[in-house]
Amino acid sequence: MSDQSTTGPRSRVLTRAIERVPAKRVPFVKQSFIALLIALSAVLSVTTPWLMVTDAPVMWAGVVLAVAALGFAELIARGHVSLRWELLIPGSGFVAVGMLRHGTGDSRSVFLNIVILAIVWMASRPGRGHVVFAMIGSLVTLLMPFLFDPSGPPSSEVVRLALSLMVYGTLAVAVNELARQAELRLTLSQARRRAVQGELDRAAVVQQSLLPPDASTLPASFSVYGACVPARTVGGDFFDWYPTDDGIAITLGDVMGKGVGAGMIAAAVRSVIRSSADEPDPAAALRRASAGVETGADIETQFTTCFHARIGMDGVIHWADAGHGLAVLRRADGRVERLRSLNLPIGIGSEWTTFTTQAQAGDTLICVSDGVLDLYDDELEAVNRFEDLVRRTPGAAEIVQSIANTAGAEERPDDVTVMAATFEPARTSQPRA
Template sequence: MRRVTDGADAVGQALNRALRSVPVEKVPLFRQSFISVLIVSAAVLSTILPWLVVTDVVTMWLGVVVALAASAFTGLMARHAELRRWELVVPAADFVAVGLLRYGTGAERSVFLPIVLLAVIWIASWPGRRNVLLPLAGTCVTLLMPYLFDPGGRGPSELIRLAFALVVYATVAASVNELARQAKARLERARAQQHAVERELNRAAVVQQSLLPPDASTLPDAFAVFGACVPAREVGGDFFDWYPTSTGIAVTVGDVMGKGVGAGMIAAAVRSVIRSSVDDADPSEAFRRASVGLTTSAYDTETQFTTSFHARIDADGGVLWADAGHGLAFVRRASGRVDRLNSADLPIGVGTGWQGHRSQLGEGDVFVCVSDGVLDLFPVELEALNDLERLLAATPEPARIVEVVERLALERERSDDVTVVATALAPTSVPVQP
């Protein structure tokens, strides 16, 4: 009996694999096509091959007619969804068709009884324990049909043989039904997990959106500031920020390792702490505060770290900046030369100390900071940094830099968020003398 069960499992799994590629509305037609082809082939072979027994030609071909009628009904079901409620009629007709074929090709001597197994699997593949009993009843109809046409002439041994056949087919039905039940349970769990992931991503998207600053209208008119963040398919921990200071503006770009709500919460915490350090003269103090805050919190900073670049830009072009393992800040000079603002300091959550640095923006210079997702936009990984510097060298306006990077991010596949901020001293307008 174990071999029968294993064989039924294999048949059910093979049938399920074949059905996955078939549209739902055409599944009954797909199943019935196999049964009808087998029944028609059995009748044709019995007619042309002399060693196959034909005891009743009319009954044999009547079975073919019933199978073809069931195929026609499944064709209507594929076109009219409301007929799907009557799908049980089709395998029920197949039990009758196989019974007629069996009687017409020698009854107990017929070699075509196994065709009924397809109808058994059809019904048993529907979830629900009652779908084990229905194919058992249909098999009884198939096996007992010769008694309808010829009540006499069969001894007790035939009844015992039929009883064992029923046990075998009942085992097949129970095995397939159990497979269907397990498949449905796995599908429901997968759907629940998918919905949970979607809810988390939606919450993470809200968190990430809240990390972006309002437009630059709150900043002093002496600066032209532009920024964009293009999320990847999965929400990550990229953020950028800007806000006014007593001498100019502060600009921050950060990238938390990881994705989802956890990364967004850490990004929100780092951003808030950096903002709170607005009155500190040294921008590196913001990173020290953020590190202390994360270390004394529930966040696991041993496995979750943040790279960040924080700059204070004065109205005279002076730039005080600190880099926590970010390494992707540049000054695009008016001459077209691109200077990278390098630092050996480690990310927040890894490093323990950060140094402040000083640079100077002149007229026409542009300060640019991007996240590492920008490097993924270029085709050759080892040349990505050089490609980015060439892009900056060819693009003198801060608004245009942000526009070009944002367009590349929207046009190409990406696995990470793309963030870019560009700022320059706004040109001073000289009043025209009358």
């Protein structure tokens, strides 16, 4: 007998790409707004008659400083300067706003509020120390005009500046606390996500272990192959095979839905059917599976479509279909016959019928889940296109491999499972590989 193997189940977690601003690019983006507002303020002060310019050189020096800080942020973005020097940028923003304020009327300047951007930038960084840095920066902004006018502020201006510093300090504390809480929530969320992903990975390993081993334990008259490509880490599809007293039994099922819940029901149905190895009637095995997953709880119905067959050494196929409808028999001459049944899925129906079909040498029984139909663009023609693939692909291994490759090459909305068994009685007397 030639080597019989199975295409192992493959699990691939599909993720969508989310565009994010790189960490090194963040300072440039933040400073862009500050530099733009400072430059725009200076231009408006020069061109608008109701705005004043009290010290043009200092005002334009503030603009130059803001633009220079933007250039420094670009060096960080390009990797020429380490990100740890980021705080120099909002620090220069405090100085630039202070110079703009002095150059546009000191206490009468309408542009002082630009400093809030630098405060939020500084205070939003983790650590209480950044609140102190934000307050020092605010103090520099407020006192910058007096660097150019040593006469000092009047008493009323001192009170106003003290009140402004208190307001900015309160803002810094609030922003820092909000940032700290957001960081804690993010850390907790990431920890939970890692825990859930770990559970999913372990569930996927358990589910994979429930799939059948290679087909070397089956009689030499049969070549059996299968593959399962879940849409998520854990899927609701399953397939199985095992030897019987007079041949083999094969099963393919598809639980409604996806994820861990569907995977648990799939494992239960698969286990009950496999425990019915001594039951020659496939319909009786489905009835056992139905009883095994039946629950008296008042929950939404979870149904399972399932195809179960037993193939004898004489090629006689006894099969039962619980609402699945996606099994075909490919004759050795290329003809494709659908194995049709009107029975309902497990979880909805209560009675199933066993049908009998005769397989000849070289005939292949193929069963797939409905996720295979999603691989085709035209939903109305999906079944016909699947049958065309079976018709023009003579080998069971090639059919399984072709479908598995297509499923693994693109994003899928549903699990994709395929199983194929070829009846080859001429190999009975040949030694096992």
